[in-house]
Amino acid sequence: xxxxxxxxxxxxxxxxxxxxxxxxxxxxxxxxxxxxxxxxxxxxxxxxxxxxxxxxxxxxxxxxxxxxxxxxxxxxxxxxxxxxxxxxxxxxxxxxxxxxxxxxxxxxxxxxxxxxxxxxxxxxxxxxxxxxxxxxxxxxxxxxxxxxxxxxxxxxxxxxxxxxxxxxxxxxxxxxxxxxxxxxxxxxxxxxxxxxxxxxxxxxxxxxxxxxxxxxxxxxxxxxxxxxxxxxxxxxxxxxxxxxxxxxxxxxxxxxxxxxxxxxxxxxxxxxxxxxxxxxxxxxxxxxxxxxxxxxxxxxxxxxxxxxxxxxxxxxxxxxxxxxxxxxxxxxxxxxxxxxxxxxxxxxxxxxxxxxxxxxxxxxxxxxxxxxxxxxxxxxxxxxxxxxxxxxxxxxxxxxxxxxxxxxxxxxxxxxxxxxxxxxxxxxxxxxxxxxxxxxxxxxxxxxxxxxxxxxxxxxxxxxxxxxxxxxxxxxxxxxxxxxxxxxxxxxxxxxxxxxx
Amino acid sequence: xxxxxxxxxxxxxxxxxxxxxxxxxxxxxxxxxxxxxxxxxxxxxxxxxxxxxxxxxxxxxxxxxxxxxxxxxxxxxxxxxxxxxxxxxxxxxxxxxxxxxxxxxxxxxxxxxxxxxxxxxxxxxxxxxxxxxxxxxxxxxxxxxxxxxxxxxxxxxxxxxxxxxxxxxxxxxxxxxxxxxxxxxxxxxxxxxxxxxxxxxxxxxxxxxxxxxxxxx
Numbered sequence: 001x002x003x004x005x006x007x008x009x010x011x012x013x014x015x016x017x018x019x020x021x022x023x024x025x026x027x028x029x030x031x032x033x034x035x036x037x038x039x040x041x042x043x044x045x046x047x048x049x050x051x052x053x054x055x056x057x058x059x060x061x062x063x064x065x066x067x068x069x070x071x072x073x074x075x076x077x078x079x080x081x082x083x084x085x086x087x088x089x090x091x092x093x094x095x096x097x098x099x100x101x102x103x104x105x106x107x108x109x110x111x112x113x114x115x116x117x118x119x120x121x122x123x124x125x126x127x128x129x130x131x132x133x134x135x136x137x138x139x140x141x142x143x144x145x146x147x148x149x150x151x152x153x154x155x156x157x158x159x160x161x162x163x164x165x166x167x168x169x170x171x172x173x174x175x176x177x178x179x180x181x182x183x184x185x186x187x188x189x190x191x192x193x194x195x196x197x198x199x200x201x202x203x204x205x206x207x208x209x210x211x212x213x214x215x216x217x218x219x220x221x222x223x224x225x226x227x228x229x230x231x232x233x234x235x236x237x238x239x240x241x242x243x244x245x246x247x248x249x250x251x252x253x254x255x256x257x258x259x260x261x262x263x264x265x266x267x268x269x270x271x272x273x274x275x276x277x278x279x280x281x282x283x284x285x286x287x288x289x290x291x292x293x294x295x296x297x298x299x300x301x302x303x304x305x306x307x308x309x310x311x312x313x314x315x316x317x318x319x320x321x322x323x324x325x326x327x328x329x330x331x332x333x334x335x336x337x338x339x340x341x342x343x344x345x346x347x348x349x350x351x352x353x354x355x356x357x358x359x360x361x362x363x364x365x366x367x368x369x370x371x372x373x374x375x376x377x378x379x380x381x382x383x384x385x386x387x388x389x390x391x392x393x394x395x396x397x398x399x400x401x402x403x404x405x406x407x408x409x410x411x412x413x414x415x416x417x418x419x420x421x422x423x424x425x426x427x428x429x430x431x432x433x434x435x436x437x438x439x440x441x442x443x444x445x446x447x448x449x450x451x452x453x454x455x456x457x458x459x460x461x462x463x464x465x466x467x468x469x470x471x472x473x474x475x476x477x478x479x480x481x482x483x484x485x486x487x488x489x490x491x492x493x494x495x496x497x498x499x500x501x
Numbered sequence: 502x503x504x505x506x507x508x509x510x511x512x513x514x515x516x517x518x519x520x521x522x523x524x525x526x527x528x529x530x531x532x533x534x535x536x537x538x539x540x541x542x543x544x545x546x547x548x549x550x551x552x553x554x555x556x557x558x559x560x561x562x563x564x565x566x567x568x569x570x571x572x573x574x575x576x577x578x579x580x581x582x583x584x585x586x587x588x589x590x591x592x593x594x595x596x597x598x599x600x601x602x603x604x605x606x607x608x609x610x611x612x613x614x615x616x617x618x619x620x621x622x623x624x625x626x627x628x629x630x631x632x633x634x635x636x637x638x639x640x641x642x643x644x645x646x647x648x649x650x651x652x653x654x655x656x657x658x659x660x661x662x663x664x665x666x667x668x669x670x671x672x673x674x675x676x677x678x679x680x681x682x683x684x685x686x687x688x689x690x691x692x693x694x695x696x697x698x699x700x701x702x703x704x705x706x707x708x709x710x711x712x713x714x715x716x717x718x
Contacts, residue, residue, distance in 0.1 A: 011567040018559075018571055022578040026585075033585035041588070045596040 040071045042081065042096040046108040049073035062170050064163040065092065070171075076100070077107060078176065084115075084164030088156030091115035095164040097131075099172055105135045106165075116157040123149060123157055131165060139173040140184065140217065142166045147208035188218040188229040191247040195259040198222035198249075206336045213324040214243070216332060225258060226250045226337060232325035234266075234317055242266040244274070244318070246325045248282075250333050255287045257326070267318040274301070274322045282326050290334040293326045339373030342385035345406035345422045346375055353377035360493075369489035372404065374497070382409040384493065385422065388486035403479070405439070405486045409494055414447045416490070425482055432479045434461065442487050450495040453487045460484060504629060511633025518641035519687040523609040527601045528642060529676040535658045538646025539639065540594045544583045544602070546635025549611055550628055551579045553619040557627035560620045572615040573606065580605045610638060641683070649679050 040051040051071045060067065069081040079098040086092045094113035099106060109128050116122045130146035142165040150158045185202050192200050200220035214232035221227070228248045245264035250257060260279050267273045281298035300315040300323060335341035338357050346355050355375040369388040376382055387404045404423035409416050419439050441458035461480040517523045524545070531541045555575045556563075563571045584602055587595040595602065605611065614634055619627040650656055653671030655663050669675045 007564055007566065011564045014559075014563055015567055015571060015574065018574050022574060025578060026581055029582045029585050033582075033589045041596075 040069075040079075042110070042112060043071050043073065043077070043079035043098055046079075046096060046098055046110060047073065047077055049076065051079065057171075057175055060171055060174070062167045064166040064170075067167060067171055068094075073098075076102070078172070080168045080171065081112065082164045082167050084160045084162065084167065086115050086156070087159040087163065089116075090121065090156030090160045093157070093160045093164055095161060097165065097168050099136065099168070099176075101176065103135065104137070104172070104177065105133050106131045108132065111161075114157075115160050121157050123151055123161060127151060128161070134165075136169050136172050136177070137215070138177075138184070139166075139170045141169040141173075144205040144207045144216075150207060185218065188247075189220060189227075191229055191261075191263050192218075192220060192227035192249060195247050195261045196222070196225060196227060196249045198225050198227075200225075200227045206332075206341075209332055209335045209341060211328060211332065214328050216328065217245070219332070219336075224252050226252060226333060228329045228332070229263070230325045230328050231264075232266075232321050232328060234321050242268055244321050244325060246279075246322065248325065248329050250287065250329065250337075252337070255333070255338065257282050257285050257287070257329075259283060260326075262322070266321055267316075272301075272316050272318045274299075274319050278319065279322065287330045287333050287338070290331040290340055291327070292330050292334075293323060296323065296326075299323055299326070339375075339385065342373035342404075342406070342422075343375060345385050345404075345420075346373070346377075346383035346408065349406050349418055349420055350377065350381060350383065350408045353379050353381060355383055358497075366485065366489045366492055369485055371489065371493050374493065376411075377408075380411045381417065382411050382494065382498065383407070384409070384490050386486045386489045386493075387423075388482050388489060389425070403434075403482045403486055405483065405490075407487075407490050409447060409490075411498065414494075414499065416443055416445045416447060416487075419443055419487075421483065425479060432477055434459075434477075434480050434483045438480060439483065447491050447494050448499070450492045451488070452491045452495075453484060456484065456487070459487070507626060507629045508633045511630060511635075511637040512640070513637070513691060515634075516637040516641060516687070517610040517613075517634055518638050518645075519684050520691075521610075521613075522684070523613060524638065525680075527604065527608065528645065528680060529673065530601055531598065532642060532646040532649055532676055532679070533653070533671060534650045534656075535643050535647040537594065537597050538642035539658075540587075540591065541598065541601070542635065542639025542642045544587070544598075545605060545608065545610065545638050546632065547583055548576060548579045548605055548608075549614060549631035549635040549638075551631075552576045552611055552615055553627040553631035554624055556615045556619040557622060557624045563620075568616070568620065569612075572612060572620075576611050576615065577606045610634060641687075645676075645679050645683050648683070649675060 040053050043049075043051045051073050053069060053071045056067050056070050063085075065082060065084040067080055067082045071079045073079070077098050078101055079096060082095055082097060084093045084095065092113075093111065093115040096108075096110050096112050097106065098108040109131050110125065111122070111128065114122050127149050130148035131142075134141060134146065142162055145158055145162045149161065189200055189202070192198075200222045203219045203221045203226075205216055205219050214230055216228065216230055218229040219226065220229075226249070228250070229245070230248065231243050231245045233243045243264070244262060244266035246260060246262050248257065248260040260282055261276065262274060262279060265273055278299050278301060282293070282296075285292070285296065285298075297315075299319060301319040303314055303316045339360070340357060343355055343357070347353075355377050358374045358376055360371045360374045369386055371384060372387055373383070373385040375384075383406070385404060385406045387402050389402050402423065403421060403425040405419055406422050407416060407419040419442055420436070421434060421439055424433055438459045438461060442453065442456070445452060445456070457476075459480060460476040462476065511517075513520075515521055518528055527541055527545075532538050552572070552575050556572055559571070559575075580603060583605070584595070587598070587602065614630060618630045622630070647657060649670045650658075651662060652667050653669070653675060655661065655666045667675075670679060
């Protein structure tokens with residue numbers, strides 16, 4: 001046998017020996033460091049701990065999606081790998097969601113599998129983190145999408161993700177809180193039926209409005225009224241009392257409280273209950289601002305009048321908790337139904353002025369646009385916040401969403417004094433965004449007709465200059481057309497309201 | 502061979518990151534935070550020590566022609582063990598390392614020490630070489646990672662220091678920039694130290710000569 005052959009045999013033998021030894025060592029290590037792949041590792045990556053997979057209750061079913069895995073980090077956290085059904089163009093989203101069991105709040109979330117057709121329609125981790133801190137008190141916890149997690153142009157993805165949270169909310173309510181996951185909407189609508197003869201349908205809660213001192217359990221609309229079923233919590237006084245639940249109806253034409261009733265009494269001390277007579281003090285009060293009830297004392301009860309033996313003075317906590325409910329309703333109604341939430345845009349655009357909202361019932365908006373807020377200032381200015389969407393043709397599935405602009409018009413000269421884009425409809429392709437100088441092209445125009453902007457091309461952007469991606473489209477970009485549509489709506493409304501066209 | 506030399510080579514004189522510029526991929530990719538850098542450093546140190554020991558033990562057994570595949574086999578075994586360990590016990594770090602964890606197998610530092618040192622030296626020296634090369638890699642990684650984390654995120658080992666951040670340092674361009682600056686400063690300082698040591702030695706050797714010359718004069 002030659003040396004070369006011997007060396008070859010030796011080489012193979014040595015390599016084989018090393019491979020066998022490595023294999024044995026790794027086999028042992030694999031047993032020692034055995035780790036079940038799947039959900040637990042996703043939870044571990046979010047919150048370190050001793051995660052162990054537990055069985056998903058086989059009886060659980062939910063229309064919004066399904067749970068594939070549950071793991072618990074001792075008694076501190078419970079994690080779900082959950083799939084939320086797709087909405088619109090978005091497919092199903094698979095999410096890892098962790099709930100803190102001590103507080104029943106969302107502790108962490110991450111996307112496992114994206115459902116959006118492209119990453120441009122996906123939600124960022126920062127947007128997902130809007131869910132962190134949301135408390136699961138019952139199965140309705142995720143009925144409202146947090147404002148930062150509802151992304152314009154990616155609403156399908158946002159709602160698919162929210163579906164995943166709804167599934168978790170339902171499961172957690174049943175198996176960790178011992179509650180019921182039955183949709184309580186019918187029950188809540190029934191409470192509104194006790195104080196109004198109108199037929200209400202559930203409305204989506206505007207997540208951009210901050211709710212404090214309680215929860216909006218239901219917002220419902222009828223032809224002439226808006227109904228609320230709210231839970232108000234104590235504002236921290238000296239005598240403990242539980243949460244109150246009230247049904248409150250607001251008349252849309254007058255913005256007055258039409259009727260109200262306590263559904264669940266919160267007072268824990270006999271004699272401190274809030275009577276219907278006291279509640280009626282709120283009825284007929286007009287909602288003129290978000291804080292209209294902050295200083296309203298007609299529905300408060302002097303605590304010293306109830307129990308002479310008590311040393312505390314001031315208003316009873318129970319009556320203050322009830323007032324919290326009305327404050328909550330006033331805040332929501334003013335911002336969501338009277339355009340109050342848009343006032344900040346006008347205050348930013350034209351600072352140093354006091355703006356008063358004017359009803360827009362008579363204002364005429366064009367198709368595809370909405371007058372979100374019409375207001376008059378104490379310095380003779382008219383402010384408007386208008387939303388508009390693109391006017392039709394989409395090119396190669398490149399979508400643009402809703403544009404919102406704020407404008408200020410000088411009442412004396414009818415000149416459009418200033419304007420700004422409050423919400424940019426583009427979600428992924430910055431090149432199509434409408435810059436401020438294009439918006440400024442509208443500024444200075446005298447609004448002397450409802451159609452003054454119909455043929456105005458100073459603010460439009462030529463599509464040919466941008467679309468060099470094989471697109472056959474010519475003309476103006478959709479985004480700049482959407483912005484012009486908003487200005488057209490401004491002119492239309494202003495002319496109708498102030499010039500009498 | 503002195504243990505002190507092995508130590509000084511690993512930590513400073515032949516620092517794999519700052520002098521030999523080896524393992525650059527993981528250095529650039531994982532130095533976004535001091536914690537990740539530290540974790541990677543420890544993982545590499547473990548693999549270095551273990552693979553050096555085994556390679557040294559087998560240095561007279563492994564035929565020269567198949568030494569590289571044999572070394573890779575040994576290194577891959579220990580990298581897999583590190584992977585299994587991290588996945589079970591430090592999952593956040595495991596997820597953070599991503600593809601750079603299995604890529605330790607082809608890290609030039611490890612293969613370089615196996616080939617250049619362990620296969621030619623006794624087990625004890627090989628183990629020490631692996632240890633100090635690993636520690637040299639670790640401190641350099643933590644230094645770069647620390648600088649980038651402090652400037653890029655305003656934190657150090659995850660502890661918030663301030664709100665001020667420079668996004669550039671968190672980016673890949675920031676990794677190149679920081680790495681370059683740290684190398685430059687290290688070489689500058691190390692060369693100055695070596696120069697001063699040489700001068701000291703030279704002056705110590707010259708002193709008696711000067712005395713003799715005086716006597717002759």
